[in-house]
Amino acid sequence: xxxxxxxxxxxxxxxxxxxxxxxxxxxxxxxxxxxxxxxxxxxxxxxxxxxxxxxxxxxxxxxxxxxxxxxxxxxxxxxxxxxxxxxxxxxxxxxxxxxxxxxxxxxxxxxxxxxxxxxxxxxxxxxxxxxxxxxxxxxxxxxxxxxxxxxxxxxxxxxxxxxxxxxxxxxxxxxxxxxxxxxxxxxxxxxxxxxxxxxxxxxxxxxxxxxxxxxxxxxxxxxxxxxxxxxxxxxxxxxxxxxxxxxxxxxxxxxxx
Numbered sequence: 001x002x003x004x005x006x007x008x009x010x011x012x013x014x015x016x017x018x019x020x021x022x023x024x025x026x027x028x029x030x031x032x033x034x035x036x037x038x039x040x041x042x043x044x045x046x047x048x049x050x051x052x053x054x055x056x057x058x059x060x061x062x063x064x065x066x067x068x069x070x071x072x073x074x075x076x077x078x079x080x081x082x083x084x085x086x087x088x089x090x091x092x093x094x095x096x097x098x099x100x101x102x103x104x105x106x107x108x109x110x111x112x113x114x115x116x117x118x119x120x121x122x123x124x125x126x127x128x129x130x131x132x133x134x135x136x137x138x139x140x141x142x143x144x145x146x147x148x149x150x151x152x153x154x155x156x157x158x159x160x161x162x163x164x165x166x167x168x169x170x171x172x173x174x175x176x177x178x179x180x181x182x183x184x185x186x187x188x189x190x191x192x193x194x195x196x197x198x199x200x201x202x203x204x205x206x207x208x209x210x211x212x213x214x215x216x217x218x219x220x221x222x223x224x225x226x227x228x229x230x231x232x233x234x235x236x237x238x239x240x241x242x243x244x245x246x247x248x249x250x251x252x253x254x255x256x257x
């Protein structure tokens with residue numbers, strides 16, 4: 001659980017409830033109270049009270065075996081966030097063209113702690129080894145889209161990212177120092193980032209930063225491409241400049257709205 005729990009304004013019970021919901025991000029299928037207690041480190045009685053409350057509010061539901069799944073309340077809560085991101089509608093035709101060219105999945109992402117989260121995704125075929133959707137999350141450190149997002153960070157934000165990684169994911173800190181940070185600088189220089197099977201061996205990623213919103217939120221666009229479609233050289237020489245062009249076209253559309 002993130003957050004300063006010594007802060008008197010910090011609502012610990014609320015944070016525990018959100019931790020329960022967050023468990024479902026990396027645990028497909030239904031979960032029992034025992035499963036949730038194991039994943040969150042909370043006691044069984046605490047988890048039971050939280051799951052009962054969340055189910056009453058529609059954020060969880062029980063399956064036929066009495067285990068818990070996410071409920072439709074989650075979608076209802078997310079809808080205002082997604083509908084406010086007008087770039088999703090504007091960029092779709094351009095994203096579709098790029099997906100057809102690359103034979104992969106084109107997505108728009110935003111930072112989510114030490115991860116990214118997709119707020120839009122589009123593909124022209126299901127014949128790919130990885131088919132993400134809106135709400136999918138992954139590590140910033142090992143992905144092209146993560147490096148593109150981090151390239152929009154201020155020096156202070158980047159330092160905070162490193163410090164948080166050191167504290168919360170110490171197993172990633174050496175990777176961040178040796179691979180992620182140099183690639184962020186390279187992305188700033190040429191306008192795009194690549195990841196050649198670092199996150200998943202069968203996926204080549206190419207991404208470009210989009211912009212920061214007035215509120216400071218960062219967005220980037222990326223394409224996950226099956227590794228058999230392009231060589232590593234083609235990803236850098238052809239796909240990189242193309243996704244940079246895609247990012248420029250999306251920025252132009254948004255600026256003219």
